[in-house]
Amino acid sequence: MSGRKIRNMEEFAEVSGISRPTLSKYFQDPGSVRKSTRERVETALGEFDYRPNIFAINQHRKLTRTIGIVVPYLADPFFAEIVRMIERLCIDLGYWPVVFSAHGQQHLENNALATLETLRPAGALVAPLGRSSDLETVQRFTERVPTVIFDSNVNVGRAFVGSDNFQSIPLIVDYLCRTGEPPCFFEMPPVNPNANKRRDAYVQSMQRLGHDPQVIRVPGSDWNFEKIGREEGMRLISERALPSDTVLCSNDRLAIGMIAAAYQKGLRVGHGPNCAIRIAGHDDHPWSQFTCPPLTTVSQDYRSIAKRSVEVLFDLIDGKSSSDGRPEELFEGKLVLRASA
16 A cells, blocks of 8 residues: 555545546445446555545435434443344445444433434434433434434334333233242333333233232432442342342343342342242343343344334335324334243
8 A cells, every 4th residue: 555645535536547526426336337447446445545534425415325323322232232233234225324322311312413414314213312312302303314213212203113012021021920929120210211111011911910010119310220230139138128039120231230139149040949039131132141040031123123123214215105104113022031030
């Protein structure tokens, strides 16, 4: 590679001998130029130190090939996994995904949406914070950019794709009640609508089975679920405040913390002789199979949610959506039995 640093497309056109319009056309869509021209551009890219500013190129186009993805907390392995799938699907369709994390904070979610809009995306896939979202800001964004909402069902966007909590929670409540003491429900103040739905589904399921619901809400206001689960779990165990020896956690990350709390308090987790407590979760978090013992949970259908979210978005982009309302698609969970319960 030449030692010369190329600052912009004009300089690259000069040193490569390829016209700027041809280069611009190539960078927008390599397949739009002749094979011989494409080979010349790629040879020049290998020779000179130049990488185009794709965002700047997109500003001059009526429709970019950028797809925005906004999630509440990318460090959460659930969002990391589903974003990985969405990215791959967008790339395979010839689009460039750009990912933003709100880090659990409203102003950062607003900033992400504002920044994304300046990139003139063809569309966006957004999992809002939920309870702490500035819904007016999110709504304004979705009115200007074709947007599918996923995971957190707030009433914005053109469509929603997510999980059916009123199917998945009864599935695990029924199992836990059949195989041992009916579960209490362990939660923190809800950060998005899923948490509220799961609690309500638990209460309904327990009442349907003739049991008294026992909801334990512990303090917490951020996305550090494992820490909250461990610290509050240790407190509840120490105070003998758990109303059941079976604990259904609102999500797997809280359950992972609860398993750590039981270990630190000397309680054996599992379903069988010498076990003091059963612990179960929800989501089939990517790490749940590696806890000790492995976590019983209900899976979310990551692949179907990612695939359908992308399909619905590209129908919107292509003008194929004929629905007059705001369609919602919910995918069922599956019971995943492991040693913790």
